[in-house]
Amino acid sequence: MEHKYLEWGTLYRISLGIARGLEYLHRGCNTRILHFDIKPHNILLDKEFTPKISDFGLAKVCTREESIISTLEARGTVGYIAPEVFCRSFGGVSHKSDVYSYGMMVLEMVGGRKNISPGVDHTSEIFFPRWVYKRVVLDGELGLKRITNEDEKTQARKMIIVSLWCIQTDPSNRPTMSKVIEMLEGSIDSLEVPPKPYLSSPPRPSSTEFSSGFTSLQVQSSTSLE
Template structure:
């Protein structure tokens, strides 16, 4: 199927992704997992979770291999790859031709929200993703976004408002405060809303919110900077804004995402409300309180509690 794995199209902490082709000519992405201790649980979790889904903004699982130590997932192939290569300037693939227009960015942010709404409300059971980030958003030929990578997802009943977890999970820069410390509140679907907000801010700014190469990850620069400009109603100074429509879309994305990253989960909107905010008029949106932004400690004394490697790979830890 993958022609001896000669066409590698992705790499992560989980393993590698290769381009393949079915006998009927359909292109697929074959995700081969590393042979590490924790992969079996993550693999079974991903298969069990995504098998429950069917939505235009959620990637389709076409099959899997679970034979001895060999584990692979077969997904529909996404020609445009992941969202990260279109927004991060420090990405090796980034060039001016990959920069997306504001209309496209806006539609991508709306599509991701609709996919999350389906996971939170549209399934028979509620699915919490716990790893929403640009790397896990795939784009098809028409730049329609699809949520992928359900290795850290948790399935719960639709009636559950707060879920119990024995471990914290996610990637530095996107983890909701309550996920790594229960002092901030209970873990719920609002934790995905936080991750979504942080991701949309990166889409707006074209840069990572957190510099993972510095020791003090509590300083999240771009959200503070853009909040100040929004609060004072100043010019956004963002690239590629060429008209009033672009400016309105950018301001709606910023205002909505700043609501999403409120530290108190109860202050964040539901993902359904997020869609309503994005689709509504800019005049109806209020500037939220300034978020108190924080990240898990990554100092050497806390290295055993690190939530992510320096390259952004996701891991979990017990708390």
């Protein structure tokens, strides 16, 4: 079956739509809702490719004033869980944990791939955020497919820089979702490149339950991003 790929403008609008949805959960409700399982499988698209956040099975409700919350166990899916969720030495669990998951997901949207090194056999892995960070810092060709003009290149670069800010190990260095929206909608020239990610790539999950629904971003009959 021939795969159909979403255009960069559509990917950009999807990433912005998800950011707006998360911003509403974090700030738009009377109580703050932390999703704790932002990943491709939990993003649904309608026929206009408008994203909807789904599956609130791991969500936690807290007051808008609470900056740090307590959890008895790690919540989320391997590959998208913020460091502080599974190891408290990285910081407190908060709405910034959703920001991390969002960043990892958007990086997958941009790359159309998981943490697999390009040009090597399937047993070799690198941490994809480091690879893409190097490309941004060098300001060379991003090595991304289907970019046909400067507008698309700008959209891809915005998504990458914002995502790299979102996956900073220290939660205090991550932007809020309101700031994410501001950065995505603002000028590329106003975006600073964040510090280099230094966490190692997690082990590849053995179950297909953890595989990325954003790989190649295939558009099939389903309205989800799987």
